[in-house]
Amino acid sequence: MVEKTLETAVLDAQLRASGESFxxxxxxxxxxxxxxxxVGIMETIPQLLSVVEGYLDEGYVRIKLKIEPGHDVEPVxxxxxxxxxxxxxxxxxxxxxxxADARHLSRLDDxxxxxxxxxxxxDDLVQHAQLAKRLRTPICLDESIExxxxxxxxxxxxxxxxxxxxxxxxxxxxxxxxxxxxxxxHGIAVWCGGMLxxxxxxxxxxxxxxxxGFTLPGDTSGSRRYFATDVTAPFELDGGxxxxxxxxxxxxxxxxxxLEEVTTxxxxxTL
Numbered sequence: 001m002v003e004k005t006l007e008t009a010v011l012d013a014q015l016r017a018s019g020e021s022f023x024x025x026x027x028x029x030x031x032x033x034x035x036x037x038x039v040g041i042m043e044t045i046p047q048l049l050s051v052v053e054g055y056l057d058e059g060y061v062r063i064k065l066k067i068e069p070g071h072d073v074e075p076v077x078x079x080x081x082x083x084x085x086x087x088x089x090x091x092x093x094x095x096x097x098x099x100a101d102a103r104h105l106s107r108l109d110d111x112x113x114x115x116x117x118x119x120x121x122x123d124d125l126v127q128h129a130q131l132a133k134r135l136r137t138p139i140c141l142d143e144s145i146e147x148x149x150x151x152x153x154x155x156x157x158x159x160x161x162x163x164x165x166x167x168x169x170x171x172x173x174x175x176x177x178x179x180x181x182x183x184x185x186h187g188i189a190v191w192c193g194g195m196l197x198x199x200x201x202x203x204x205x206x207x208x209x210x211x212x213g214f215t216l217p218g219d220t221s222g223s224r225r226y227f228a229t230d231v232t233a234p235f236e237l238d239g240g241x242x243x244x245x246x247x248x249x250x251x252x253x254x255x256x257x258x259l260e261e262v263t264t265x266x267x268x269x270t271l
Contacts (some may be wrong), residue, residue, distance in 0.1 A: 028210035036062030057182035184213035199232025
């Protein structure tokens with residue numbers, strides 16, 4: 001995350017000086033991006049259905065359900081039966097399963113999911129490739145992908161057909177763009193994941209998600225999904241989408257009063 005933060009700050013300064021937006025610099029081709037939301041494991045099915053309904057009412061175009069052994073098929077079935085086949089639905093296992101669970105995971109094939117995210121351990125590219133042959137549901141890798149080199153290995157092995165690109169995980173937006181370019185060249189769909197970014201990071205993520213290879217809705221939720229008060233003006237959903245900032249650099253500014261309130265220390269560096 002430190003590398004990403006420094007890289008983003010330098011790019012923001014450079015692009016502000018040249019008057020170029022972050023999206024234009026990265027190669028964005030859209031002015032807004034579709035947004036999905038991640039739903040954690042709930043204590044009861046009724047509670048889960050209520051939460052999902054709330055997010056759909058807000059306009060989110062894709063729902064991601066967290067799953068784990070003992071909490072997978074039934075929650076997915078309940079959401080699909082309640083909200084129908086038209087809802088874009090995917091699941092995230094956060095590496096909770098092993099290849100021995102392949103037959104059980106194949107039960108998810110009946111629900112028309114967009115993907116199952118990171119079902120096996122992050123270093124199990126070979127076993128992900130084996131699992132991919134046993135499921136109809138596309139496999140997406142997340143924790144396994146920390147660089148373009150990891151993405152290349154996964155593609156070569158057939159470990160996935162979709163990649164979740166998290167700029168914070170891969171070290172920044174330049175490496176994220178390299179992964180995007182690699183996946184696009186090999187016909188691998190990508191989407192943009194989040195790591196609880198403030199409005200500054202969210203602006204950059206939205207710009208990244210506007211690149212042409214990002215063909216699936218990402219976890220680029222509105223600001224209020226995570227923050228009562230953001231350090232920038234909040235990102236608000238409009239028809240299930242977020243607008244890509246067009247101003248120089250990141251295209252957003254920290255709110256001075258909020259920034260002062262959350263700042264714990266400052267340091268001036270002179271060259």
